[in-house]
Amino acid sequence: MQVHVPVTTESLKKAYRRISKFYDLVFGKIFHPGRETAVQHLHCRPGDRILEVGVGTGLSLEMYPSSVSVVGIDISNDMLSYARRRIKEETLPQVEALIQMDAQNMSFPDNSFDKVIAMYVASVVPDPTQLVREMKRVCKPEGTLIVLNHFQNEHRLVRRFEGLLQPFSKYIGFHPDFPLDQFLQRSAFQVITKVPVNLLDYWTVLVGFNDKKISAKHFTGQKSS
Numbered sequence: 102m103q104v105h106v107p108v109t110t111e112s113l114k115k116a117y118r119r120i121s122k123f124y125d126l127v128f129g130k131i132f133h134p135g136r137e138t139a140v141q142h143l144h145c146r147p148g149d150r151i152l153e154v155g156v157g158t159g160l161s162l163e164m165y166p167s168s169v170s171v172v173g174i175d176i177s178n179d180m181l182s183y184a185r186r187r188i189k190e191e192t193l194p195q196v197e198a199l200i201q202m203d204a205q206n207m208s209f210p211d212n213s214f215d216k217v218i219a220m221y222v223a224s225v226v227p228d229p230t231q232l233v234r235e236m237k238r239v240c241k242p243e244g245t246l247i248v249l250n251h252f253q254n255e256h257r258l259v260r261r262f263e264g265l266l267q268p269f270s271k272y273i274g275f276h277p278d279f280p281l282d283q284f285l286q287r288s289a290f291q292v293i294t295k296v297p298v299n300l301l302d303y304w305t306v307l308v309g310f311n312d313k314k315i316s317a318k319h320f321t322g323q324k325s326s
């Protein structure tokens with residue numbers, strides 16, 4: 102039996118207050134290949150306005166070319182304080198703004214960005230369907246959407262281990278047993294490409310296409326779950 106401990110925005114902020122102190126050391130280099138692949142798949146073009154959701158300590162900011170404009174949002178001010186320090190210390194003209202904001206309820210108008218990317222965030226937020234709904238809303242029609250995440254493993258033993266970790270999600274800051282099929286189906290994410298990344302190909306970059314017509318049909322009258 103699996104016990105699902107609800108992860109709330111408040112418990113997340115608390116978890117990331119702790120995690121921010123060692124985040125770069127533990128989750129920096131090891132997750133860099135995934136970040137690099139994800140950002141490459143944005144196929145940045147000069148003038149693109151890009152939203153990075155859950156930008157954290159800003160580890161990926163240097164990966165964007167200086168010809169684009171990047172807005173980073175995060176729920177945790179503690180994580181953002183490291184990102185802010187980074188843009189003071191490094192020359193990163195591509196960063197337009199770093200803003201504290203809930204990705205599940207963004208204050209940007211519709212169609213504000215050419216491309217929207219979320220790296221290692223989808224299994225962290227309390228409501229991943231609402232996250233994607235918001236990513237689609239603020240992204241222009243036919244814009245690029247990218248989600249980089251770990252999804253529930255296909256191997257039975259690994260899956261069992263992920264299930265055992267699930268009750269601790271409140272403390273570790275993410276849901277270890279996050280099923281890909283369910284995520285795609287609930288969020289109506291139109292996948293163009295799936296790229297396995299990082300150690301043992303344990304994480305996946307999902308490259309998607311923002312089909313507003315399909316999303317409108319899908320989300321009409323549907324409660325997020």
Ligand SMILES: C[S@@+](CC[C@H](N)C(=O)[O-])C[C@H]1O[C@@H](n2cnc3c(N)ncnc32)[C@H](O)[C@@H]1O
Nearest residue numbers: 117155156157175176177180203204220221226
């Ligand atoms: C695992 S970290 C990933 C950080 C960064 N994307 C990276 O590649 O290292 C997850 C980030 O998502 C942020 N986050 C969690 N829930 C969020 C929400 N509802 N809105 C915005 N950011 C959120 C956390 O504060 C944290 O910085």
